[in-house]
Amino acid sequence: MTPLAPNAFLSPLIVEDAVRRALDEDLGRAGDITSIATIPAGAAARAVFVARKPGVVAGLPLADAAFRLIDPAVRFTAHVADGRRIAPGDVLATVEGPARAVLSGERVALNFLGHLSGIATATAAYADRIKHTKARITCTRKTTPGLRALEKYAVKCGGGSNHRYGLDDAVLIKDNHIAVAGGVAAVLGRARAAVGHLVRIEIEVDTLDQLAEVLAAGGADVVLLDNMPPAVLRQAVELVAGKLVTEASGGINLDTVAAVAETGVDYISSGALTHSVTTLDIGLDIEM
The missing domain is CATH 3.90.1170.20 (Quinolinate phosphoribosyl transferase, N-terminal domain)
Structure with missing residues (x-):
């Protein structure tokens, strides 16, 4: 080959x-x-x-x-x-x-x-745009149906990182999961009890108050900081203080990615890498 x-x-x-x-x-x-x-x-x-x-x-x-x-x-x-x-x-x-x-x-x-x-x-x-920071750019599941593995391979060819490949290889708790499950503590408790010890758990938050709930509840490995402006992202990174891997997402483009990376987040995810x-x-x- x-x-x-x-x-x-x-x-x-x-x-x-x-x-x-x-x-x-x-x-x-x-x-x-x-x-x-x-x-x-x-x-x-x-x-x-x-x-x-x-x-x-x-x-x-x-x-x-x-x-x-x-x-x-x-x-x-x-x-x-x-x-x-x-x-x-x-x-x-x-x-x-x-x-x-x-x-x-x-x-x-x-x-x-x-x-x-x-x-x-x-x-x-x-x-x-972000090579002067520690942040890594990563893809999402917003891929062409049937071509996900190929498109994620192409992201790596470009120097990016891969997010989960599907619903079956990592837990990503989003706002709708939290709402249906009855709150942050409840959803994290159920997730940690259900999955194996090698499965990572990520949870999405869109406010600093939600982030505080996640930190108090425990059970997460990664926190997805969704649609936060750089000033709030910087506060979020300070609150996490290295206890969780941090990922920024939402509205990321070439004009904004450097400012997001400079807040100290570990990963920045963008669906635009594959869908646009x-x-x-x-x-x-x-x-x-």
Whole structure:
């Protein structure tokens, strides 16, 4: 498989499943009728993936799989690794082999590569704004249905951190849970009694009074400080005094993230990393 980004894992089973679904969607029942009709069966092609805009690359293993699953005879050679910062004109990979397969896999390969590189690029922009602080930028569950593992991998390619992958790997108690369960102390008590000792518990608060309740009740590992302005966040961090991991969330953007990070929080979560990104412009140019 094409090398992954350093310190990031992406299951080859997830890669293959995602790419197969995309190819099934694109090729349909009759295949690429344009290439079948116009390209001789024995024709060969060589093409290069080229960056059109600056950014951070992510998704090369999926581009590789897009051709390999159509025809194993296609050779995909990555010239950079995921997580690499790229400039316009950089050649990211070369693909060579049967021309019909190269042309048929082109769009699926570019869709994955452009989308995931867009996420990695956006994440890097946030990470750059807060690199003078201890805070880490992290993603959320606001992901494209069916693509969560891929998009969270792209966040790591951009230098970000991953939040929980789903409802089953961590407890995140939000305001509606607190309301239904009967208050902060009650909801934390029930959560701690129900989950295993390795499961982390995070609870959301939106006022300093709620934070004080959390600290008095005990049982939480992480506190999510929701929609607090920097001045209030700074007070919250002082109240926590290192007893809990702190996460800031709500309305985070490139203009505000530095001020939030400077309050001393440990993590800053933003759904914009995955739900509002622009695809990075990458092209596939035929060389023959």
